[in-house]
């Protein structure tokens with residue numbers, strides 16, 4: 001059974017067809033790459049999968065359930081996490097507090113339980129803080145845990161995004177350009193961490209312009225152009241496909 005599936009999904013913004021009849025399925029444990037030139041519709045496809053944009057037609061299925069009509073937060077609790085092309089952490093909050101905001105369904109959120117069982121809330125708070133610190137450690141940001149998020153570089157914000165999305169224990173994670181602005185050293189950290197998290201059974205779909213990263217990391221690649229599916233296949237084959245080279249370079253041979 002597919003973890004995530006798009007069935008004939010289209011999205012029109014006025015006269016613009018941002019996503020055109022896209023159909024694909026993401027297998028459990030897969031790392032799927034989504035590439036294509038600027039404006040191809042990749043981020044819109046993510047918005048449709050995550051539920052922040054409603055499709056003009058077609059269906060989205062998550063863990064075998066038709067979630068086309070469920071809101072983004074419902075899909076989050078259904079196991080879907082996503083990071084944003086431009087991360088916007090709360091600049092004055094510490095890294096750890098930014099992380100704690102990304103939790104799902106903790107008891108402290110439900111007011112009555114604070115009175116009914118303060119000890120349970122305290123235990124959960126401590127566990128969540130530990131988890132946040134562990135994830136910050138994973139992405140090499142632990143030493144900045146108590147600093148405000150505004151001190152982070154663009155690349156570090158991308159790493160914070162990955163750590164943040166993992167707070168909710170997602171089964172499938174959508175990463176929008178995780179490598180953009182990340183320096184080569186941090187990029188290696190990022191690739192290792194995605195592999196490590198994937199090895200625990202988490203499925204990934206990632207949009208990325210860094211072809212080197214995509215070919216190293218992804219099991220399979222989908223190529224979008226002008227909203228539609230141009231082709232799909234193994235990373236090495238896709239990178240050599242003349243249609244892909246044409247879409248990126250407008251016909252200029254590589």
Ligand SMILES: Nc1ncnc2c1ncn2[C@@H]1O[C@H](COP(=O)(O)OP(=O)(O)OP(=O)(O)O)[C@@H](O)[C@H]1O
Pocket residue numbers: 013016017018036037038039040041042043044045085
């Ligand atoms: N909210 C919107 N309203 C109108 N048009 C939109 C909207 N969002 C996206 N579009 C248009 O849809 C098309 C696809 O945009 P999208 O951001 O999905 O592309 P992308 O593949 O993520 O590009 P990039 O690589 O530059 O991030 C573009 O023509 C864009 O201008």
Ligand SMILES: [Mg+2]
Pocket residue numbers: 042043044085
């Ligand atoms: Mg985009």
